[in-house]
Amino acid sequence: MAKVKKTRKKSLRRVLLACLAVFVVLELVAYYFAWPRRAADEIKGEKKKEEELDRRLAAQNSSLERRVKTLAPRGIYIVVDSGNNILSLRRGPEILRRVVVSCGSGSILEEPGGRRRWVFDTPRGGFYIKSKVKNPDWIKPDWAFIEEGEKIPKDPRERVESGVLGEYALGFGDGYFIHGTLYTRLLGRSVTHGCIRVGDEDLKVIFEKVSIGTKVFIY
Amino acid sequence: MRARLLLALTVMGYSFAVSGEKIQSQGLKNQFLKEELALARAPSSYFVVDLQTRIFQLKASGLTLREWKIERLRRWGDPVPLRAISIEKKSALFAPKRKKIKPGANQEGETHELEVLELKDMPSSFSLCLDRGLYIYVRPRPETFLSRAWEIGRFLRWYTLIPLKNLWFEMKKEPLTALDIKVLNKEEAKSLYWALLEGHKGLIYPF
Numbered sequence: 001m002a003k004v005k006k007t008r009k010k011s012l013r014r015v016l017l018a019c020l021a022v023f024v025v026l027e028l029v030a031y032y033f034a035w036p037r038r039a040a041d042e043i044k045g046e047k048k049k050e051e052e053l054d055r056r057l058a059a060q061n062s063s064l065e066r067r068v069k070t071l072a073p074r075g076i077y078i079v080v081d082s083g084n085n086i087l088s089l090r091r092g093p094e095i096l097r098r099v100v101v102s103c104g105s106g107s108i109l110e111e112p113g114g115r116r117r118w119v120f121d122t123p124r125g126g127f128y129i130k131s132k133v134k135n136p137d138w139i140k141p142d143w144a145f146i147e148e149g150e151k152i153p154k155d156p157r158e159r160v161e162s163g164v165l166g167e168y169a170l171g172f173g174d175g176y177f178i179h180g181t182l183y184t185r186l187l188g189r190s191v192t193h194g195c196i197r198v199g200d201e202d203l204k205v206i207f208e209k210v211s212i213g214t215k216v217f218i219y
Numbered sequence: 220m221r222a223r224l225l226l227a228l229t230v231m232g233y234s235f236a237v238s239g240e241k242i243q244s245q246g247l248k249n250q251f252l253k254e255e256l257a258l259a260r261a262p263s264s265y266f267v268v269d270l271q272t273r274i275f276q277l278k279a280s281g282l283t284l285r286e287w288k289i290e291r292l293r294r295w296g297d298p299v300p301l302r303a304i305s306i307e308k309k310s311a312l313f314a315p316k317r318k319k320i321k322p323g324a325n326q327e328g329e330t331h332e333l334e335v336l337e338l339k340d341m342p343s344s345f346s347l348c349l350d351r352g353l354y355i356y357v358r359p360r361p362e363t364f365l366s367r368a369w370e371i372g373r374f375l376r377w378y379t380l381i382p383l384k385n386l387w388f389e390m391k392k393e394p395l396t397a398l399d400i401k402v403l404n405k406e407e408a409k410s411l412y413w414a415l416l417e418g419h420k421g422l423i424y425p426f
Contacts, residue, residue: 030382033389034295034397057245064252068281071259079284083338083413106336109320119317124416125263126279149323190337217279219264219414 077215102197127216131171168207266421291401299423300351311342343408352394359408
């Protein structure tokens with residue numbers, strides 16, 4: 001009985017060792033293939049007429065760099081960090097004003113019955129100011145009524161609400177605005193339906209500094 | 220005389236090698252700038268990972284919106300693609316979930332129960348699956364005992380599983396490049412997760 005146990009132990013040990021050996025060999029082969037390769041090795045074929053090529057490439061590169069730089073806005077532009085709820089008014093690399101704002105909550109609203117669905121994110125990317133409005137009225141969209149558990153009105157006049165967007169609003173497309181808020185204590189939190197809420201004093205400065213066409217970058 | 224000849228040949232060989240390297244790097248830069256110009260012309264933002272300077276950038280119209288310093292970088296597999304790539308999938312063990320609004324329950328007045336998705340809810344360790352077989356693993360510098368212990372798991376995955384995965388891809392004749400990026404802290408990693416979106420395009424400037 002003891003002999004059988006010993007041989008079993010031995011064969012188990014052998015199997016384990018064999019598995020380990022296979023694993024080590026496999027890893028070695030994997031390491032050989034996975035070893036990082038340089039991107040430069042891939043363009044070795046372009047070594048002809050080296051000096052001329054070098055000069056041509058250098059000239060082309062500086063022209064390309066210039067072309068990329070010219071795409072950047074020349075005047076004032078707005079950058080919104082939607083994660084940290086920070087809006088900055090910039091000119092070139094200089095930050096003219098840094099403001100705490102409120103951006104989209106990222107929440108989802110579904111219409112009872114599941115016909116429509118809204119995701120309240122602040123849109124990301126590059127936009128530009130399309131409209132500047134003083135004392136704006138809010139034309140409540142369907143989701144505002146659904147969220148409040150109210151019936152969607154048929155008369156468009158019932159959608160108009162005054163005073164909730166502050167004194168100024170800057171539209172940057174698709175119904176999104178940079179506007180004021182009644183909920184100033186929520187500035188710095190992601191609570192909006194996608195618009196960017198700004199405190200009254202800061203909003204006034206932003207409104208005065210930007211013009212139609214001012215670039216807005218949101219990330 | 221023989222020694223001088225040898226020295227001259229060595230110097231000549233070295234200068235040829237240097238000029239070859241220079242052209243290669245100019246060629247890389249050229250390719251990279253052409254791709255960046257195309258991305259910068261689009262209205263959306265794009266990312267640039269510079270493996271030389273170890274900086275992860277978010278850009279739009281050629282303008283840098285935000286930078287993240289890469290503290291440590293590891294790499295396996297094929298060279299990084301020299302073309303614009305896009306994020307196909309962002310995944311994390313504890314991925315954030317969007318909260319659903321209950322119609323009729325007004326939440327604006329209740330600060331303590333806001334059902335919102337914020338930066339603090341983002342994961343600090345995550346992976347990005349990009350096209351052309353590129354995987355980027357992002358994690359912060361471990362700060363707590365638990366995160367240091369978790370690092371052992373990551374170490375084992377990086378040095379055993381990823382090479383095996385690469386071997387599998389090699390057998391399927393598919394490209395695979397894996398990058399492991401360590402950023403300064405949790406907040407940096409979370410903000411990176413926030414800033415990058417699925418479908419986001421970008422470039423990786425190679426070594």
